[in-house]
Amino acid sequence: MKRIDEDRLESDVQYRVGYLTEFMGFSAEDIAAIQGAAPLLGPVVPNLVDAVYGKLFSYDATKRHFVPRQHGYEGELPESVDALEQSHAMIEFRKQHLGRYLVSLVTRNYDEKMISYLDMVGKMHTPKAGSRELDVPLVQMNALMGFVSDALTATILSFNLDRDTEIRTLRAFNKLLWLQNDLITRHYQSSVAELSEAA
DSSP: OOOHHHHHHHHOOHHHHHHHHHHHHHOOOHHHHHHHHHHHGGGGGHHHHHHHHHHHHTHHHHHGGGOOOOOOOOOOOOEEEEEETTTTTHHHHHHHHHHHHHHHHHHSOOOHHHHOOOOOOOHHSSSTTTTTTTOOOHHHHHHHHHHHHHHHHHHTTTTOOOHHHHHHHHHHHHHHHHHHHHHHHHHHHHHHEEEHHHH
């Protein structure tokens, strides 16, 4: 039985990811399957981004998070949730970020920098990084990740890959998205702990 330093899981993101990837069996073969999908996924990234934003804009609970200034955006702010359109410059700015994220998943090396990047994706949706006004509730992040997971699954199935490649690719992305989900929720867990200590 392997011994795991559970305190270190909370303080050392590289150690945490090492444990998660080993536990889930997220391997070099999985990374190869993800990167092997790049030529097929790359051209449909704009469609995936549009589908995500179409879903986000269909609920006030998710759309409202696009009214405050987004980190790195210096342009004009939207007047209100109701007035906000997908054509707004800040939404175009956010869409570019999501597009780069999806491309990163299939093109970047899965090294320490990539782990830090995936961890920052989680942190950026809390007041701990980026905009202090941006505080997306965990339920909305879970809803988003569930939608993205299903959209990626449907997209991969539409490629009509041979069965073995299709299975490897779907399983690899499933593990990756569970890893990403953990690197999102960990920032919310620490926020809850901090609030409990303050009380």
